[in-house]
Amino acid sequence: MSSPAGHGNFSPQSLKALSDIVGPAFCRSQPIDLELYSYDSSPFIHYPSVVVIPGQVEEMAEVVSLCRRHGWPLTCRGAGTSLSGGAVAHRGGVLMSTTRMNRLLEIDLLEETALVESGLVNLDLQKALAPFGYMFPPDPASQKASTLGGNIAENAGGIKGVKYGITKHHVLGLELILDDGSLVKTGALKKGFEFIAPDLTGIFLASEGTLALVARALLKITPLPKSYKTLSVVFDSLLKSGQAVSAIIAQGIIPTALEIMDRRLIAALEDYLRLGFPVGAEAMLLIELDGLGPELDPQLAKIKDICFRSGAVSLEEAETAEDREKLWLARRSGNGALGRIKPSTIVQDVTVPIVHLSKMLSLVQEVADRHQIIIVQMAHAGDGNLHPHLLFDPSDGQEYLRCLKASAEIFAAALKVGGTITGEHGIGLEKVTFMTDEFTKVELDFMAAIKSGLDPTGIFNPDKVLPQKWQAYRKAKGS
Amino acid sequence: MVVKPKSHGQLKIVYLEAKSAGKSILPCGLGHNLNLSTDHDRFVAISSRGLNQIESIEPDNLLAEVGAGLTLSELEKALAPTGLYWPITGPYERTLGGLMGQGLLGAETMAKGTMVDWILGTTMMNPAGEIVKSGGRTLKNVSGYDLTRLAWRARGSLVMNLSFILKLLPKPKICPVMEFSIKSLKLAASHMETIIKEGFGVQNLRLIGDDKGLRICLWLTGFVEYVSAQEEKLKSLLKDPSDLFEDGFEYFNHVDAIFNLPNEKIKIFAGSRKNLLETVRNLSWIGDHHFVVDLGSGRLALISSPKSSEDLAFESGLVLISGQVFQTSGPLFRRLKTAIDPKGLFATL
Numbered sequence: 001m002s003s004p005a006g007h008g009n010f011s012p013q014s015l016k017a018l019s020d021i022v023g024p025a026f027c028r029s030q031p032i033d034l035e036l037y038s039y040d041s042s043p044f045i046h047y048p049s050v051v052v053i054p055g056q057v058e059e060m061a062e063v064v065s066l067c068r069r070h071g072w073p074l075t076c077r078g079a080g081t082s083l084s085g086g087a088v089a090h091r092g093g094v095l096m097s098t099t100r101m102n103r104l105l106e107i108d109l110l111e112e113t114a115l116v117e118s119g120l121v122n123l124d125l126q127k128a129l130a131p132f133g134y135m136f137p138p139d140p141a142s143q144k145a146s147t148l149g150g151n152i153a154e155n156a157g158g159i160k161g162v163k164y165g166i167t168k169h170h171v172l173g174l175e176l177i178l179d180d181g182s183l184v185k186t187g188a189l190k191k192g193f194e195f196i197a198p199d200l201t202g203i204f205l206a207s208e209g210t211l212a213l214v215a216r217a218l219l220k221i222t223p224l225p226k227s228y229k230t231l232s233v234v235f236d237s238l239l240k241s242g243q244a245v246s247a248i249i250a251q252g253i254i255p256t257a258l259e260i261m262d263r264r265l266i267a268a269l270e271d272y273l274r275l276g277f278p279v280g281a282e283a284m285l286l287i288e289l290d291g292l293g294p295e296l297d298p299q300l301a302k303i304k305d306i307c308f309r310s311g312a313v314s315l316e317e318a319e320t321a322e323d324r325e326k327l328w329l330a331r332r333s334g335n336g337a338l339g340r341i342k343p344s345t346i347v348q349d350v351t352v353p354i355v356h357l358s359k360m361l362s363l364v365q366e367v368a369d370r371h372q373i374i375i376v377q378m379a380h381a382g383d384g385n386l387h388p389h390l391l392f393d394p395s396d397g398q399e400y401l402r403c404l405k406a407s408a409e410i411f412a413a414a415l416k417v418g419g420t421i422t423g424e425h426g427i428g429l430e431k432v433t434f435m436t437d438e439f440t441k442v443e444l445d446f447m448a449a450i451k452s453g454l455d456p457t458g459i460f461n462p463d464k465v466l467p468q469k470w471q472a473y474r475k476a477k478g479s
Numbered sequence: 480m481v482v483k484p485k486s487h488g489q490l491k492i493v494y495l496e497a498k499s500a501g502k503s504i505l506p507c508g509l510g511h512n513l514n515l516s517t518d519h520d521r522f523v524a525i526s527s528r529g530l531n532q533i534e535s536i537e538p539d540n541l542l543a544e545v546g547a548g549l550t551l552s553e554l555e556k557a558l559a560p561t562g563l564y565w566p567i568t569g570p571y572e573r574t575l576g577g578l579m580g581q582g583l584l585g586a587e588t589m590a591k592g593t594m595v596d597w598i599l600g601t602t603m604m605n606p607a608g609e610i611v612k613s614g615g616r617t618l619k620n621v622s623g624y625d626l627t628r629l630a631w632r633a634r635g636s637l638v639m640n641l642s643f644i645l646k647l648l649p650k651p652k653i654c655p656v657m658e659f660s661i662k663s664l665k666l667a668a669s670h671m672e673t674i675i676k677e678g679f680g681v682q683n684l685r686l687i688g689d690d691k692g693l694r695i696c697l698w699l700t701g702f703v704e705y706v707s708a709q710e711e712k713l714k715s716l717l718k719d720p721s722d723l724f725e726d727g728f729e730y731f732n733h734v735d736a737i738f739n740l741p742n743e744k745i746k747i748f749a750g751s752r753k754n755l756l757e758t759v760r761n762l763s764w765i766g767d768h769h770f771v772v773d774l775g776s777g778r779l780a781l782i783s784s785p786k787s788s789e790d791l792a793f794e795s796g797l798v799l800i801s802g803q804v805f806q807t808s809g810p811l812f813r814r815l816k817t818a819i820d821p822k823g824l825f826a827t828l
């Protein structure tokens with residue numbers, strides 16, 4: 001889990017060169033700084049050699065070109081909420097934090113776009129848009145902290161994904177910094193010329209900072225819905241809640257959100273937030289519809305009917321905006337609440353075709369029983385995206401190993417039904433060895449060709465996404 | 480030469496033949512946008528039309544897997560009995576592979592995004608003649624690089640799509656188009672701006688000028704209750720509609736034909752909504768000609784303009800896109816092209 005690889009190995013000249021670019025206050029190499037930036041929200045810990053916090057795109061670009069010249073590994077970091085080890089500096093080197101690149105440059109209501117710097121926090125954008133009656137639909141549960149650059153690099157999803165899609169559906173163009181420090185624009189940032197040139201925006205979504213850095217992004221914004229209907233539905237089995245989700249989708253109803261929480265999570269949330277949740281219930285489904293008032297009632301009636309036919313025990317509609325907020329606060333607090341059961345968590349992220357959702361939920365439970373670990377289940381169920389939380393105590397090495405084995409079985413089961421090992425959290429370091437289970441050698445070669453075309457010396461976020469054999473990384477020269 | 484392989488095996492043979500003859504390959508659909516008259520000895524055009532199979536339609540998963548040679552009209556016909564649809568409307572007799580390479584936005588683009596947003600996965604052939612898959616049958620997938628978007632607007636210069644997994648939606652209950660006659664271009668521009676800023680959530684918004692006069696046309700889809708409420712609000716803003724067409728899909732396909740006229744008959748410009756509306760406001764002579772301003776896709780189509788394209792582009796700040804050479808000189812494209820296709824097997828026209 002830990003490797004202080006790059007700790008302190010940069011020469012004074014190298015540090016000076018970096019500090020000349022970003023300013024001494026924003027070039028940090030004291031042990032306490034390196035400690036602070038050695039982890040993200042995954043169990044991985046790796047120490048950078050130096051942390052830089054640029055305040056301008058030009059500074060970002062200069063740092064990149066310096067890294068390229070010296071062969072220094074460069075890991076970009078937004079808020080460090082990656083759950084797959086994407087934001088840790090696996091080979092040491094330079095860790096670039098984008099937290100000062102947090103300007104909202106423009107909201108254009110006629111174009112329905114927002115131009116942002118990559119370090120802007122997702123929720124700060126939402127807050128700025130709301131008074132104009134707009135939102136940025138991708139709303140990861142980490143939105144209070146996670147940055148738009150991180151959302152783009154991971155192609156983050158969110159609770160509203162069923163209806164509104166994921167980050168890639170809302171990115172119109174990017175301003176990127178290539179490995180030589182040059183700036184390029186893609187998509188709609190080319191202002192009309194995108195129609196007569198290839199649009200390469202897509203390849204950078206979910207590329208986890210391994211191909212280029214995102215400096216700015218042009219995002220599509222969406223009018224806020226006029227009204228909501230939110231339901232919490234209690235089931236006496238997890239399986240039945242999954243079946244209800246599949247049935248709702250099969251009926252052609254597309255709610256805004258369809259979230260499943262299992263018995264343990266319901267109890268942990270109640271213990272944490274005291275919202276009056278039905279402790280003891282086996283599963284709860286949170287369902288939200290949004291749109292214009294009159295269209296919601298007929299859909300709601302259908303959904304209620306499907307839930308009862310799938311075996312719902314009880315069903316409650318949020319009467320007020322406050323009730324609704326409480327339910328979503330609970331859903332977003334899931335990870336935190338679980339800290340009351342065990343101190344650490346591995347969050348998995350497999351995604352399956354929607355017809356296999358309930359089967360997969362049952363299978364995860366079987367895996368937990370087999371390995372004698374606690375797996376708490378929550379899921380962006382309407383997307384077929386499961387988030388089994390595997391709980392462990394870091395002081396119990398055996399338990400951690402059992403969690404890793406259980407994770408591998410969950411991956412295999414998802415792949416077997418035509419699913420994927422990650423729906424939104426990314427490959428990072430965590431799943432990189434499983435890439436050969438999901439892709440053929442030809443496919444990995446093809447991805448590696450893209451990597452080596454855009455980052456021939458392998459400076460960008462080494463060891464992520466592609467397995468070792470496919471990495472372009474040349475041994476870092478340190479300095 | 481245009482060849483039309485019917486299987487992956489046949490396709491691979493054509494690849495090998497082309498390679499050994501020292502020719503490059505030009506993936507195409509039905510060839511509508513190809514001009515094979517020049518330089519045709521240099522490459523072999525491979526049409527994906529033979530790969531027009533429907534592998535599966537899975538209503539419970541809201542997806543379909545189909546060959547890249549399938550046309551939009553064939554897809555629509557196959558989906559009709561299921562009550563589902565693929566929310567991308569465009570020229571019906573074009574193949575999905577061809578539309579992907581051209582970068583079809585779709586008539587509903589203001590609300591539904593672009594064609595590539597509705598593709599969950601794809602099977603491609605790389606320049607080595609090997610099969611590469613990306614994405615799949617899940618609604619989300621961030622495993623590895625997203626190769627599904629590589630062919631988007633790349634005009635066959637990077638990979639050849641063999642099949643797609645498409646994300647489907649329930650067909651909207653109603654999808655009317657409302658047309659409102661408008662007296663002046665200035666008024667039209669200001670109404671269009673209001674419609675967007677009031678957040679009406681239209682699928683598309685157009686200004687059409689032709690023999691029938693000047694009209695704003697907007698498309699609504701969804702549940703009956705939703706559409707009726709929107710209609711009422713629009714009527715109070717723009718007064719009585721001159722016409723209301725029940726089937727937006729049919730209507731838009733009819734109007735869209737203008738964007739597919741041959742280059743010598745039409746000039747197409749692209750730009751931001753602001754640019755387009757400024758053009759409508761300021762270049763009053765446009766009103767004397769047949770034109771369509773499509774705010775969804777950010778394009779202006781102009782028939783029989785007296786001005787040269789260059790003058791118009793200069794005056795309006797728009798970019799002329801019809802008849803233009805496809806630009807493959809950007810550093811990003813060049814680096815990707817060299818990495819993926821180092822021997823330049825796929826032609827860049």
Ligand SMILES: Cc1cc2nc3c(=O)[nH]c(=O)nc-3n(C[C@H](O)[C@H](O)[C@H](O)COP(=O)(O)OP(=O)(O)OC[C@H]3O[C@@H](n4cnc5c(N)ncnc54)[C@H](O)[C@@H]3O)c2cc1C
Pocket residue numbers: 040041075076077078079080081082083086087098118119139140141142145146147148149150151152153154155156157158159208209210212213214215335424425461
């Ligand atoms: C409590 C919690 C809830 C979460 N809920 C969700 C959820 O609902 N949906 C979801 O999808 N994810 C979720 N996540 C995961 C995580 O929040 C997302 O992946 C998020 O997008 C990461 O953003 P970040 O700013 O923290 O990026 P970081 O974690 O700092 O970095 C993530 C990756 O992005 C790269 N990166 C960051 N900025 C740039 C840039 N400017 N240019 C290039 N690369 C860059 C990094 O190198 C790294 O590979 C959750 C995490 C937590 C801890």
